[in-house]
Amino acid sequence: MPRVRRGFKARRRRNRVLKHAKGYYGARRKAFHVAIEQVHNAWQDAYKHRRTRKREYRRLWISRINAAARSNGINYSQFISGLKRSNIALDRKVLAEIAYSDPGGFKAVVEAID
Numbered sequence: 001m002p003r004v005r006r007g008f009k010a011r012r013r014r015n016r017v018l019k020h021a022k023g024y025y026g027a028r029r030k031a032f033h034v035a036i037e038q039v040h041n042a043w044q045d046a047y048k049h050r051r052t053r054k055r056e057y058r059r060l061w062i063s064r065i066n067a068a069a070r071s072n073g074i075n076y077s078q079f080i081s082g083l084k085r086s087n088i089a090l091d092r093k094v095l096a097e098i099a100y101s102d103p104g105g106f107k108a109v110v111e112a113i114d
Helices: 008-020 032-071 076-085 092-101 103-113
Strands: none
Touching: 008 032, 032 076, 032 092, 032 103, 076 103, 092 103
């Protein structure tokens, strides 16, 4: 009796998983059973790290703003509260970019909140 090879849909499902497993080491890219586990783990990690990335960028922006603010004689919390008091609506991403690429512009923002 010949082995059952299944049909088009099963092959398509297998090939889709193996396509996602491209670049993995050894059986993780070749054997369907091992590859499906690895791909699911990779998807879980990708989901988790898409959220972690947002936190890490915010931490980076805050560090850059704090460093630039301190070099202008004010600390981060005073700087942020001064921005809110002065109704200056710049988010942390933009402030970090200004602090990094245009220190003179950042100094002008610090002077505007006093």
